[in-house]
Amino acid sequence: MRVGSDGMAADSMVQLVSCLAAQQPYEIVGTPESEWVDFKSVPPEGPYDLSTDKGKFELAKDVAAFSNAGGGLLVCGFKAKKKQTELYEVAEKVTPFDKKLVDSTKYKDVITEYVRPLLKVKFFWYDHPEGDPEASGHYFVIEVPALPEADRWAMVTRGITDNGQFIKNSWTVPIRNGDTTAFLPQDEVYRLLNDGLRARRGADAAMPAPVADRVKAREVLRAGLGMEETPVLFFQSAPDRPRGLVPGMYADGGLQDILDNQDTLRGAHAFNWSSAYKRPESREGGLLLADAPRRGLLVESDGAVTGAASATAEMLGWAMERYNDGGGTRRISVFVLTEITLEYFRLVDQHVLPLVDGPWTHRIVASDFARPPGRILASGDDPAFPLWGSTQMATSDSWNHSWKALGDPERDAYEALRHIYALFGLDVTANPFVDANSVNTAKLLEKKM
Incomplete structure (x- = not known):
């Protein structure tokens, strides 16, 4: 018999993690993706295929985007889908998986190499309830801290081509926007660079940054x-x-x-x-x-x-x-x-x-x-x-x-x-x-x- 019930939806990081810790993953079904959570299903190569430039970029991009928002969770082991009646993609199915599909050391190495500044990202495993005939395995959660306003913005130290190859001597600044990721526009990057130059010439010349929402x-x-x-x-x-x-x-x-x-x-x-x-x-x-x-x-x-x-x-x-x-x-x-x-x-x-x-x-x-x-x-x-x-x-x-x-x-x-x-x-x-x-x-x- 399946544990839990569909459609309850978690409305905070604390509640979502509590459901996983209590082995109640079905309580999360119905939760929409948002500025604080992104769901990842797991293909045969794992949530992120780190053998490719594209997989490394996707991991670095997702981590940097959450750090530029208020922090968030990358929850691996749920399939999300956008329905016609909903604004965002919603977790619709549990897809727990074998732990051997994720080498957390390699995940940490990719984040360390391609995200600046360095972030204290945490990794957690949660078990799917035993005795469920419909699914078995585990859930992998990456907890991304919010970057303090004074240290923003987090950036990925590589761009990527349409063919999924890294572009050397390039960088991007991803931003979480609802359930998707956007990138800081060139005009905004130009303005930030000039604000920094003005700040060097005189403390009064730069506009104060807004305080991070706790x-x-x-x-x-x-x-x-x-x-x-x-x-x-x-x-x-x-x-x-x-x-x-x-x-x-x-x-x-x-x-x-x-x-x-x-x-x-x-x-x-x-x-x-x-x-x-x-x-x-x-x-x-x-x-x-x-x-x-x-x-x-x-x-x-x-x-x-x-x-x-x-x-x-x-x-x-x-x-x-x-x-x-x-x-x-x-x-x-x-x-x-x-x-x-x-x-x-x-x-x-x-x-x-x-x-x-x-x-x-x-x-x-x-x-x-x-x-x-x-x-x-x-x-x-x-x-x-x-x-x-x-x-x-x-x-x-x-x-x-x-x-x-x-x-x-x-x-x-x-x-x-x-x-x-x-x-x-x-x-x-x-x-x-x-x-x-x-x-x-x-x-x-x-x-x-």
Whole structure:
């Protein structure tokens, strides 16, 4: 009997790898190729025929393209096909194979020789479940890290002819574009070269590069909190020019102590990032404060911060059940949304930004807010009576906006709310706790929980 069920689809790298690790490959069938995953079926010579220039180029190109995006997975052992009713190719069949078809040392050598800069690519094998009469074997996964924005772009040190032969003294810059790979246009390469020349002549002449979106940090935190199926509001902050490990992360008075003893407006049981039950734990040179199912914080080794708050009755929808229309806890509490937003920036602006000199970028990401039954928000304060407060529905499942950090908690909180309210087709002035271009802390504290 076959294990698993068709068409469940994985919506993140973490979920896809979890299915493979649990020997549930059929759960992945139905997953579309995207900017973070590409499926490879396996012909007799393996996923990539490294005995040919074309096979070497394809491997190098795929790795470089994912590194120029937000990182991704090359998943070998699935057949993907594009149907007329679908926008992208979709994994439609499992095709596990024998391990002898892949020599991971040769794969590593090709990537090392033909991709610049050098990338720390990881290789993983996963077993197909035993006893399946329809298929047997293994799955091979290549995990490609995102290249930091300051180091982009990754390039393949060879071009290739239509006949599949390497062109010496040539190079290409592949870019992942949805479920396909494009190449950086010549005009863009020319512009980048000139920007570099201007930067050498004077630091003020070059335009600053955009800060990389920490997609993987959101996925890691979401999985750690068990919120893969939960609508989540993410707050993120990253230094524009990371400088390696933040000093004193675990020292007395360092970030670990600050997270463990947060200076909040109302105490650990209110709507902030503190916890009365959990302590921050070390994680890969950083910190993880996971207080599921409400919220959690991830601090990376370079100081970048990701916060996740559930858009359910546990947090953003707290005490809003009575004001919904029977479709579940959908309404967002204006008070809770405002307070947890302000508390994030009180923590990050005051205690994290000073640790890394230079500009920072803040970001908010609302994930799955439009997924049925959808999250709703209304103008004004939280209703005092069920019939008050006309609500607006969230209009996107992947709302993602950033701005240069101001370093002032009340002003940065205002910027975050301005972007969040726009998700619902509302102006931030509809929030009763904002004045001019900032959140009014005094007004917020007047509100009784």
